[in-house]
Amino acid sequence: MAHRTTTPKPPSPQTNAQGSGPPSARTQQRILTVLFASQVLSGLGLAAGTTVAALLVQDMLHSTALAGLSSGLLTAGSALAAIAVGRLSQARGRRPGLAAGYLVGALGAVGVTTAAANDSPALLFVALFLYGAGTAVNLQARYAGADLAAPAHRARSISTVVVATTVGGVAGPALAGPTGHLAQALGLPSLTGLFVVAAAAFTLAALTLLIWLRPDPLLLARTVHADTSTDSAQPTSATAASVPGTPRREPSLPLGVLVLVLTQAVMVAVMTMTPVHMHAHGHGTAASGLVIALHVGAMYLPSPLTGRLVDRFGSATIAVWAALTLLAAGVLAATAPDDSVALLALALILLGLGWNFGLVSGTAIVTDAAPVATRAKTQGLVDVAVAIAGAAGGMISGLVVAAASYSALAITGAVIALALLPVIIATARKR
Template sequence: MTTSVPARIEDPSHSRTQRRILIVLVVAQVLSGAGLAAGVTVGALLAQDMLGSTGLAGLPSALGTAGSALAAVAVGRISQARGRRPGLAAGYLAGAVGSVGVIAAAVVGNPVLLFLALFVYGAGTATTLQARYAGADLAAPAHRARAVSTVLVATTLGGVAGPNLAAPTGDLAHTLGIPHLAGPFLLAGAAYAMAALVLAIWLRPDPLLLARTLEAERTAKAYAQPGDADGRSRPAVERRRSGVLVGVLVMALTQLVMVAIMTMTPVHMHDHGHGTAASGLVIAIHIGAMYLPSPLTGWLVDRYGRLTVAVASGLTLLAAGIVAAVAPGDSVAPLAAALALLGLGWNFGLVAGTTIITDAVPTATRARTQGLVDVAVAVAGASGGMASGLVVAVSGFSTLALACGVVALALLPVIAAITRDR
């Protein structure tokens, strides 16, 4: 994929700044990963327990991803106006507030409050994903995917720990007089609040604001070529637009498939007699596969191209759907393998799609555009989460898994059609 991307100024001081920014982002992502994964593990089970209905078990995921859509716009706009630091810190703080609301809803047994709190809790998910853009703000184009992957892989530590703490935090909640299934949200609230604090104090200088300054200095020194208002030729503008479209489609389809299968796996396991420890283990493997391969994925994207890895995403998600569909419900290992493939396919799509978007959008409008892109991704995830419970209630988990695999396969002709017209 070729886009008109200016080279970064390779100054040693800027390299040191980029390393420092990545370190701060890594620390925040470790914390936010725990907050993200804790809620994923028991959200559907909590709704099923409060509502007594499997058909609505996908609603928490849908509400969380819908909330993340609104939060993506808010974080993007704040970042556009004031920088990454206040935008990301505000998003994580909202995730912490949502976690407290879920706990309160579970204590009083109020489903309406639960759904409202889950909507707010989705801000943490949106912010965890938005942080990857901050890692790429100062990165050279040839290393952009690896910068994205560094931020993503940091989420693994918290993401793997969170689900495995579902049982202990549940016991702690019970001791405190809180329903057992609400326990992981104690961890989520604390983790999101600490991530907000880390960014608010230490994410200095702000990577997006510094990237704008560097680009303005570079533009001032360069001779503007005839074209549109930002000095780009018309073909470059068209490539930029098609790049955004490709990136959105890749990330939206992978998000839809991932959320749909992931949401209903704990419910599917619960219906076959597995406890929260077993489902927590499977989700932990899934979260690990979502983020742990990021350094390798970043290298593959930078080395072999964005679109090559995007195609690999569709094929991997198809394999995940097939394995999940044929896995015996009473066996943990095949479901763990399916969820590992699901996470890997999502990782391929997210790193490739993020890099495509970052390549295509100038710093002047980057944060706002990235926020809007993540809205589309969140809406796709919300659709997958909402539909997943209904499909399982009507046709079963295997049907859902196979249908998601077919949807993932649609990435191939879509990418081929768009790139052919460029």
């Protein structure tokens, strides 16, 4: 065989989805657009869980200590759904996996409404567990945005999907009052209004994915990776930067899991009990809805900037920012006067921002470390750990507030965030 005298030309980045080589920018943009639309809808569906679920449990069980059980059930359901969605996505692709999870979440929202109308705590617990599937899918959609992204722009693609939740996530809590009136007009308890909206929103999100998420990003990423792996020639740096799945020199998978787990636990614990704390000190549903809306906005709205920061400075650096921001949020929440809605709102904004830093940086670490062949399954298992951490944080939060105080809960979250710092720094230095 004659030796080649010229360097092989890398595959064109404009190759279409049916051919070999990296997918076109148009294909990736289409996928991000569809994911963005579904995330807007799912964000609206998630509002019920973050705003009124704890209040609904408290009203039905007549117990503040058990109010945190709502978050525990939601995140436990999210954990099981993360496994199922991860396995289904691994076998069939992102489209059927994500859509199935949203449909289960819609079923859970209907169940919550039915349980409240019939004063059935047992049905409420089962329904909240199912509703948690919507949370799992909303989080796992960020991985779909990264499947076809070039490593140098992966965090930005993740953040594009994450920020879409802002629209529904902020609008949802603000609708707590109007949807409550609507529920009463329908003969339902006022707190179920947002769950009625959630059922419709999750269903529409599932239909959006089933109809328009084509080609499937994970299946296409596998094809691209298989094609590039069969080429015996060493890729140039320019080619490597354009091939999905090319690893970067970043902190390892365990660090990514730790960042995601701890930021989730701290955020869920403090967020869950904030409405309960505010109601205990005379603040109405409108005030707590506003605080949660600002919190959710801080969770998702900074995502485009966070993605660019991760791509530029590295995921470990932004993970450090996450820990410092959560520390500040815990201290402020613990020291804010009980009658100060403004300071509580600021604390919850910092809590959301810290979670955002942790989510985008941790997701980038996990995605970089997970092989394309087993990516969906690995990501599903990671999100199980995240969901379990959230469940633990939610369930423990009510007990801590009942036994001690809301300030004690916030200080505990700050201490956990502080403990994360040396681990991030030590791991980053080893790399």
